Amino acid sequence: MSETTARRGRPATVDRHRVAATALRLFTDEGFGNVTMDDVAVACGVGRRTLFRLFPSKAAMVWGGSGEARDAIDGVLAAAGDVTLPEALDVVRGAFVASSTFPPEALEVTRQRLCLIAGDEELLSWGTSSIGTSAASVAEFLSRAEGAAQSSLRARSLAAACAAANFAALVWWAQSAPERDPAGVVDEALTHLLDGARTWAAQG
Structure with missing residues (x-):
């Protein structure tokens, strides 16, 4: 007797990652705006209600993985403990590199996600407003490294610049250099950015 038969009445388990991957292929091939949730449900062989239980919208499918x-x-920043501001810059770079280190089987899906987000302003806006960015946690970390009780202008500016550079580097990788290692691309971009910021940080 199968598990599905034995547990009659329970919905069959649906692979969330497989559904997202199928949706991304549809969005890439046919255009994000030309594909409906019903189209995705049919392509995945799942019911409409099941699909909406997994993903409340098409945008949520594209932005999967951002969490x-x-x-x-956050894990890298928390593990760093108390560091000085110049040291904190290296920690921040390492944190973004860690967040851009993907298993081989996730590279193509990640590339498709980034290309779709970069090509659709509404999709980009949905993610930044609904999910947010890492800039706030990075700013708090840099402020602690400064010894400040609240986020300073310098900390917020550096955090925003790092988050933007990280996203720009990943989009460049997805669109122009998919043969490269995305973590290496992010490392290179943030090294250039933070080398210029060290003088500012050294000013105390």
Whole structure:
């Protein structure tokens, strides 16, 4: 007797990652605005209600995985403990590199996500407003490194610049250099950015 038969009445388990991957292929091939949730449900062989239980919208399918990236950044920052501001810059760079280190089987899906987000202003806006960015947690970390009780202008500016550079580097990788290692691309971009910021940080 199968598990599905034995547990009659329970919905069959649906692979969330497989559904998202199928949706991304549809969005990439046919255009994000030309594909409906019903189209995705049919392509995945799941019911409309099941699909909406997994993903409340098409945008949520595209932005899947962003939570894991933020968790990776927060984990590196938390593990760093108390550091000085110049040292904190290296920690921040390492945190973004960690968040951009993907398993081989996730590279193509990640590339498709980034290309779709970069090509659709509404999709980009949805993610930044609904999910947010890592800039706030990075700003708090840099402020602690400064010994400040509240986020300073310098900390907020550096955090915003790092978050923007990280996203720009990943989009460049997705669109122009998919043969490269995305973590290496992010490392290179943030090294250039933070080398210029060290003088500012050294000013105390």
